[in-house]
Amino acid sequence: MQDLAAPLFGVPGPSRGLTLLRSETEEAPTRRPVVICVGSGKGGTGKSVLTSNLAVHLSASGLRVLAVDADLGLANLHLLLGMQPQRTVMEVIETGATLDEVAETGPVGVRLAAGGSGRPDMADLHPGRIGRLVAAMDAAGDSAEVVLVDTGAGIGRATTSFLYAFGEIVIVTTPDLTAMTDGYAVIKNVAHNNRTARIFVVVNRAASALEGLETFARIERVSRRFLGRPLSYLGHVLNDSRVTASVASRIPILLNQPAATASACLRGVGRSLFLEIERRRAGAATGFGAGPAADVGAGAETRPAADISSPDARHPRHQRGPECA
Ligand SMILES: Nc1ncnc2c1ncn2[C@@H]1O[C@H](COP(=O)(O)OP(=O)(O)OP(=O)(O)O)[C@@H](O)[C@H]1O
Numbered sequence: 001m002q003d004l005a006a007p008l009f010g011v012p013g014p015s016r017g018l019t020l021l022r023s024e025t026e027e028a029p030t031r032r033p034v035v036i037c038v039g040s041g042k043g044g045t046g047k048s049v050l051t052s053n054l055a056v057h058l059s060a061s062g063l064r065v066l067a068v069d070a071d072l073g074l075a076n077l078h079l080l081l082g083m084q085p086q087r088t089v090m091e092v093i094e095t096g097a098t099l100d101e102v103a104e105t106g107p108v109g110v111r112l113a114a115g116g117s118g119r120p121d122m123a124d125l126h127p128g129r130i131g132r133l134v135a136a137m138d139a140a141g142d143s144a145e146v147v148l149v150d151t152g153a154g155i156g157r158a159t160t161s162f163l164y165a166f167g168e169i170v171i172v173t174t175p176d177l178t179a180m181t182d183g184y185a186v187i188k189n190v191a192h193n194n195r196t197a198r199i200f201v202v203v204n205r206a207a208s209a210l211e212g213l214e215t216f217a218r219i220e221r222v223s224r225r226f227l228g229r230p231l232s233y234l235g236h237v238l239n240d241s242r243v244t245a246s247v248a249s250r251i252p253i254l255l256n257q258p259a260a261t262a263s264a265c266l267r268g269v270g271r272s273l274f275l276e277i278e279r280r281r282a283g284a285a286t287g288f289g290a291g292p293a294a295d296v297g298a299g300a301e302t303r304p305a306a307d308i309s310s311p312d313a314r315h316p317r318h319q320r321g322p323e324c325a
């Protein structure tokens, strides 16, 4: 495994000499992990495919990654990672177990805390119980540098509990108008309820890099104008039938089809996210020079209603580059 991240994450902290001045019984404070929640408006946009492959990419890049399946009741991240977990996050909620205790190790060292599937009681948990899972994610720093949270689609109570709690939100949309519109609805809710979060966008199943960028630009423009909230683009993933084949084989496409165009795109998104995690851990305040605006949410209610299908949506000026490098 390539340890690209070792210089970033291995060394910082007091030197041994300094440590000796402290009480030997005093424990160093646990560093909080970077928690990244993946959400979408519409279902089926590719959140779980993205989460599983990002987990693989970040783990291969040297980060200790914990993936948490928070699509409670309809969990399937374990299938995409080819795992058959014995324990689930329900234990965290019901017995106070830690995420590390229920997690199992999958491909490339990815740790997965699986969700339960087919349990209606999990799909409608009391907020207090979901809060236990949120707290467990935040407390996972002993065993993970990055926690990737795969959530369910939409703005249901369980999903928003995660989207409103953490500082890094990744919204996955496709170029379809309905997916964009629903994705914007989630962004609007995050903007109003999680005022310091950085909101990233991935455009999945794009026909080209240009379509990905144009899709992002339309959502970004509306978000800036009506919510006062800039967004950051993590990149696009091309529509590629080999993704479906990799899902069927239960092996992340980065591992079983590394030369596929979708794999090249996923690595591109993974590299962008890695840099953002690096920035976050270094304490930088903004991503891509575009952190939350000073007037976040201000006056949003008095502004005219957003129309994402508006023909005057800004078209980015750029040259058509390689689809994914
Ligand atoms: N880039 C892509 N190219 C082609 N097909 C894709 C791509 N990404 C995802 N898919 C297809 O879309 C399906 C749904 O993806 P996935 O399960 O990741 O969506 P989801 O957003 O997690 O869905 P849900 O909202 O139900 O949790 C995959 O099984 C795959 O067949």
Ligand SMILES: [Mg+2]
Binding pocket: 047, 048, 049, 071, 076, 150, 151
């Ligand atoms: Mg999913």
